[in-house]
Amino acid sequence: MNVMVVGGGGxxxxxxxxxxxxxxxxxIYALPGNGGIAxxxxxxxxxxxxxxxxxxxxxxxxxxIDFAVIAPDDPLCMGMVDAVEAEGIPCFGPNKDAxxxxxxxxxxxxxxxxxxxxxxxxxxxxxMDDALEYVQTCKIPVVVKASGLAKGKGVxxxxxxxxxxxAVKTIMEDKVFGASGDTxxxxxxxxxxxxxxxxxxxxxxxxxxxxxxxHKRAGDGDTGLNTGGMGVVAPNPYYTxxxxxxxxxxxxxxxxxxxxxxxxxxxxxxxxxxxxTEDGPKVIEYNCRFGDPEAQVVLPLLDxxxxxIMKHVHDGTLEDADVRFARDEATCCVVMAxxxxxxxxxxxFDIYIPDDIKDHVYVAGADxxxxxxxxxxxxxxxxxxxxxxxxxxxxDKAYESVSKIKFDHGFYRHDIGQRALKAL
Numbered sequence: 001m002n003v004m005v006v007g008g009g010g011x012x013x014x015x016x017x018x019x020x021x022x023x024x025x026x027x028i029y030a031l032p033g034n035g036g037i038a039x040x041x042x043x044x045x046x047x048x049x050x051x052x053x054x055x056x057x058x059x060x061x062x063x064x065i066d067f068a069v070i071a072p073d074d075p076l077c078m079g080m081v082d083a084v085e086a087e088g089i090p091c092f093g094p095n096k097d098a099x100x101x102x103x104x105x106x107x108x109x110x111x112x113x114x115x116x117x118x119x120x121x122x123x124x125x126x127x128m129d130d131a132l133e134y135v136q137t138c139k140i141p142v143v144v145k146a147s148g149l150a151k152g153k154g155v156x157x158x159x160x161x162x163x164x165x166x167a168v169k170t171i172m173e174d175k176v177f178g179a180s181g182d183t184x185x186x187x188x189x190x191x192x193x194x195x196x197x198x199x200x201x202x203x204x205x206x207x208x209x210x211x212x213x214x215h216k217r218a219g220d221g222d223t224g225l226n227t228g229g230m231g232v233v234a235p236n237p238y239y240t241x242x243x244x245x246x247x248x249x250x251x252x253x254x255x256x257x258x259x260x261x262x263x264x265x266x267x268x269x270x271x272x273x274x275x276x277t278e279d280g281p282k283v284i285e286y287n288c289r290f291g292d293p294e295a296q297v298v299l300p301l302l303d304x305x306x307x308x309i310m311k312h313v314h315d316g317t318l319e320d321a322d323v324r325f326a327r328d329e330a331t332c333c334v335v336m337a338x339x340x341x342x343x344x345x346x347x348x349f350d351i352y353i354p355d356d357i358k359d360h361v362y363v364a365g366a367d368x369x370x371x372x373x374x375x376x377x378x379x380x381x382x383x384x385x386x387x388x389x390x391x392x393x394x395x396d397k398a399y400e401s402v403s404k405i406k407f408d409h410g411f412y413r414h415d416i417g418q419r420a421l422k423a424l
Contacts, residue, residue: 002027002064003307004057004089005041006080007048007071008034010335010364010383011292015071016041017362018299018306025307029065031057035374036363036382049074051083058087065089069310073149076268076288077103092310094288098259098266102288105185106147112283115258117251119283120275122187128172131184135164141189146171148180152228157189190284192277193238193423196294199252199272200309202318203265206256208248210301210325211239212294213420218342220415227342228380230335231416233391234297235327237423238276247274247281255286267313296362296383297331326387332394333362333385334402334416339409341379349376352406360385360401381410391420 001024005016013036016028020040031054033043046053054075058065070080070093079096094101101108112119123138124147125131135142135158144167146154154177158164164186171181198209212234218224251272259266271287271294290298299306304324312321338345351374353361362385365378384402388394395417402412 001025001066002029004029004031004061004065004068005071006031006054006069006075008032008037009072009292010362010380011290011295012071013037013040013362013364014295014299014383015069015290015306017359018302019069022305022307027064029061034363034377035366035368036361038368039358048072049078051075051078051080054080055083055087058084058089062088067092067307067311069093071289073099073102073287073289077149090311090314092268092314094266094268097264098268099288100264101259101266101270101286103149104147104183105145105285106183108286109185109187111255111258111262115254115261117254117258117283118280120188120190122185124183124185126183128168131168131172131186132165134186135161135168138164138186139188140164143187143189144168144171145185145187146177146181147183147185148177150177150180153177153226154180190275190277190282192275193236194284195236195239195274195276195281196291197239197247197252197272197274198290198294198298199270200313200318200321200323201256201270202267202313202316203256203260204316205318206252206270207318207323208244208252209298210234210327211236211244212291212297213238213417214291214294215413215416218337218413220413225342227337229293230337230380230413231333232293232297233332233394233417233420234294234301234330237391237420243276243281247272251281251283267316292364293333293335293362293383296333296385300331300385300387301326301329329387329389330391330394331385331387332391332398332417333383334398334412335380336382336384336402336405336407336410336412337380338376338378339411345379346409347375347377349408349410350374350406351376351381351408351410353382354404357384357401357404361405376407376410381407391417391424395421
């Protein structure tokens, strides 16, 4: 069996490594992949957001591709699942109608409001003057969001009214996020521990995966600029069995049912970004795919076959799937990034990974040198993940592996998982 995976980051590397465990899998095609993924798949030089290019590749390889996984948000929201399935190739991932749950924050917030799914209070604006008038009287601090996709950067937390005014102008007037900022969502600032819960769903059954705790700031002690994620641990100790039950009843299943009622049945990985507030769990955001780097800690704890689960999701038979996680163990992923990230950074720096830990390293941004070692080609470059009997052991093992890697001009946080240990 041959599989096509669209995407080229650490998340896709984690998916590919998990799929590779299926004994029936022969070849995996990664579009475009990267230098690290090239050691586990056949990389094809087609950009993940090149819809026509992906379809052209599929048309030329129909006889060898049996299943496809569309992993990143942009291709999902542009309708790549629809396009690939129109060529006769079954896909894991939501169609365009369902992917709107991430593609439009205005849609998802309205969905939660209409179906009584707990979330922050909010208002939506398409006119900048109306938005500016609103931030003169709303509660402060406040959160200003570009409604569309913005590579995870379209959320601005505003501590003052001046910050809020500037945020609205930055998004709607300066268009720093392009058309994604034509509509803004201005919402209540929530406080409490954050939790991410990924879930498999076929629109009839929803199976939550193990919870996780991300670390967004670039520096130790949660200092510095926000990033795409500098590390993550699983499970999240704040996410108790009682809270999990509450989320399933008040958030997870109601969301699945709401999407069905909207005629937008969601089949794939539905991501719940949650805030555990004093008033109970509330949704911060939905994503229509595996999180990055959350996938790098959740999938290593999956003790059953990922590809088999994905096929059941596509077929609408998730209730028959074998979905087992090592719920008595833990994982820690430490991200190694290039100096300067998330600002300006260089490329082409040497990376050497010892053979004994290569299976535990997910490559997000690197090219392959002629002699087989890696050269950095991105901000977040590596995700080093280890599994342990508990969070402390997973953290210790992850940092031990990080210490073995030579990455010129690389850096990483030294405190991934410390908040989780304090919570315990």
